Amino acid sequence: MSYDLIVIGSGPGGYVCAIRAAQLGMKVAVVEKDKTFGGTCLNVGCIPSKALLHASERYEETGQLFDKMGIKVGKPKLDLAAMMKFKDEGVDGNVKGVAYLLKKNKIDTVQGTGRIAAPGKVEVKSAGGKSETLEAKAIVIATGSDVARLPGIDIDEKRIVSSTGALVLDKVPERMLVVGAGVIGLELGSVWRRLGADVIVVEFLDRILPGIDNEVCRQFQRILERQGIKFKLSSKVTAVDANGKTLKASVEPAAGGAAETIEADVVLVSIGRVPYTEGLGLEGVGVRTDNKGRVMVDEHFATNVPGVYAIGDVIAGPMLAHKAEDEGVAVAEIIAGQAGHVNYDVIPNVVYTFPEIASVGKSEEELKAAGVAFNVGKFPFTANGRAKINHQTDGFVKILADAKTDRVLGVHIVGADAGNMIAEAAVAMEFGAASEDIARTCHAHPTLTEAVKEAALAVAKRSINM
Numbered sequence: 077m078s079y080d081l082i083v084i085g086s087g088p089g090g091y092v093c094a095i096r097a098a099q100l101g102m103k104v105a106v107v108e109k110d111k112t113f114g115g116t117c118l119n120v121g122c123i124p125s126k127a128l129l130h131a132s133e134r135y136e137e138t139g140q141l142f143d144k145m146g147i148k149v150g151k152p153k154l155d156l157a158a159m160m161k162f163k164d165e166g167v168d169g170n171v172k173g174v175a176y177l178l179k180k181n182k183i184d185t186v187q188g189t190g191r192i193a194a195p196g197k198v199e200v201k202s203a204g205g206k207s208e209t210l211e212a213k214a215i216v217i218a219t220g221s222d223v224a225r226l227p228g229i230d231i232d233e234k235r236i237v238s239s240t241g242a243l244v245l246d247k248v249p250e251r252m253l254v255v256g257a258g259v260i261g262l263e264l265g266s267v268w269r270r271l272g273a274d275v276i277v278v279e280f281l282d283r284i285l286p287g288i289d290n291e292v293c294r295q296f297q298r299i300l301e302r303q304g305i306k307f308k309l310s311s312k313v314t315a316v317d318a319n320g321k322t323l324k325a326s327v328e329p330a331a332g333g334a335a336e337t338i339e340a341d342v343v344l345v346s347i348g349r350v351p352y353t354e355g356l357g358l359e360g361v362g363v364r365t366d367n368k369g370r371v372m373v374d375e376h377f378a379t380n381v382p383g384v385y386a387i388g389d390v391i392a393g394p395m396l397a398h399k400a401e402d403e404g405v406a407v408a409e410i411i412a413g414q415a416g417h418v419n420y421d422v423i424p425n426v427v428y429t430f431p432e433i434a435s436v437g438k439s440e441e442e443l444k445a446a447g448v449a450f451n452v453g454k455f456p457f458t459a460n461g462r463a464k465i466n467h468q469t470d471g472f473v474k475i476l477a478d479a480k481t482d483r484v485l486g487v488h489i490v491g492a493d494a495g496n497m498i499a500e501a502a503v504a505m506e507f508g509a510a511s512e513d514i515a516r517t518c519h520a521h522p523t524l525t526e527a528v529k530e531a532a533l534a535v536a537k538r539s540i541n542m
């Protein structure tokens with residue numbers, strides 16, 4: 077079969093790219109090695125983790141907040157199997173949704189592992205061993221990423237798990253040790269703490285959530301500690317002894333020194349993700365990768381081999397579903413001869429814990445390092461009417477604006493629903509807004525978003541409710 081475009085991988089990068097290309101009139105095929113479409117995000121990433129975060133948050137809320145609100149339901153009882161079913165149904169609905177969209181857009185789907193045999197040629201091997209070769213004018217690599225592993229620690233997905241195993245545990249561990257205080261570790265650590273596990277997070281760096289504004293992280297760590305999560309920063313897990321009934325993790329200071337043993341029932345290894353290019357045949361066709369194994373592309377997502385492009389987790393940049401999606405749209409438009417573009421300065425980042433963390437643009441540390449003069453406007457949720465009536469006053473909104481032009485350079489939120497609130501900041505920044513533009517925009521009352529307006533007012537030191 078001959079196509080205008082073959083996309084290898086059906087994650088948020090791949091399937092969105094395929095749909096946009098079909099909308100632009102291209103004949104498109106998607107090659108996917110897994111049984112279901114949607115990639116990491118829909119099958120073992122964003123979607124199932126958010127289902128468990130949602131359900132476990134309701135569980136904790138029922139136990140802690142309902143009584144205060146005058147709703148007497150007694151102590152909630154956990155039916156973990158039913159919670160897992162709730163999650164699986166959500167995943168199922170989402171992956172079927174992608175299958176429907178691919179069909180609706182008349183995109184051919186080919187099940188099997190794709191290998192670029194030559195520019196314009198993709199050989200697809202099915203699980204049964206059958207192989208066929210497809211031809212196309214352009215190929216987009218959207219093969220995503222895989223779990224990063226720690227040398228000497230074997231992930232069995234039962235007791236020593238990656239995020240994938242942590243999404244399907246069949247009982248709540250009494251003690252969980254999380255290796256790595258990044259987004260995935262803190263989200264899944266939160267899920268299992270809410271369901272009853274004693275959670276300790278070991279992190280190599282001296283802070284949690286590397287890359288996110290320091291002030292946000294400091295407050296967030298205190299909130300998580302109050303919730304019961306323990307942290308061991310500047311420390312590294314060097315080995316896990318899985319011979320006994322309980323796991324014994326050796327933990328050393330990051331700088332080296334005497335090791336201590338921490339016992340746990342489950343160890344979650346969440347130290348990041350690595351690009352996935354296994355079996356793709358990159359070397360054979362000469363597609364260049366960098367020292368981290370990421371496919372190298374230019375500003376048009378083109379690799380060094382003509383007609384071969386790459387997007388999403390398999391290339392450089394934040395490993396986020398919406399970044400992959402936007403690159404999918406952009407590359408489809410570029411291949412169609414249009415001016416596809418992704419604004420990497422305005423990619424929101426959300427941690428879906430409670431409270432949530434959301435940010436877009438630069439952190440204070442980044443602006444200082446770049447020598448940019450800026451003003452800060454901050455507003456705490458303790459002074460927001462809606463947060464007060466909801467009894468959810470943890471956190472604040474912080475806006476960083478250019479000292480000369482007042483242009484918004486970064487917005488950082490810790491608080492309930494921060495993930496939804498950050499969209500306003502992203503739109504404002506995309507349009508090059510000044511903090512005064514946000515401050516003069518009417519925000520509905522009573523909403524948490526009024527804290528965004530107040531933080532914008534605070535940039536000019538004229539917030540009303542503080």
Ligand SMILES: Cc1cc2nc3c(=O)[nH]c(=O)nc-3n(C[C@H](O)[C@H](O)[C@H](O)COP(=O)(O)OP(=O)(O)OC[C@H]3O[C@@H](n4cnc5c(N)ncnc54)[C@H](O)[C@@H]3O)c2cc1C
Nearest residue numbers: 085087089109115116117121122190220388389395396397
């Ligand atoms: C637990 C967890 C939670 C996450 N939560 C969030 C979140 O809340 N928000 C967010 O933005 N991001 C989140 N992420 C990250 C997000 O999942 C990824 O950034 C996103 O899936 C990347 O999309 P992609 O299209 O590049 O690759 P993927 O989604 O990884 O898809 C790649 C696809 O390619 C297929 N494939 C690979 N090689 C081949 C081959 N040779 N032939 C055929 N098919 C192939 C794979 O089977 C897979 O289906 C999370 C990740 C994890 C693990």
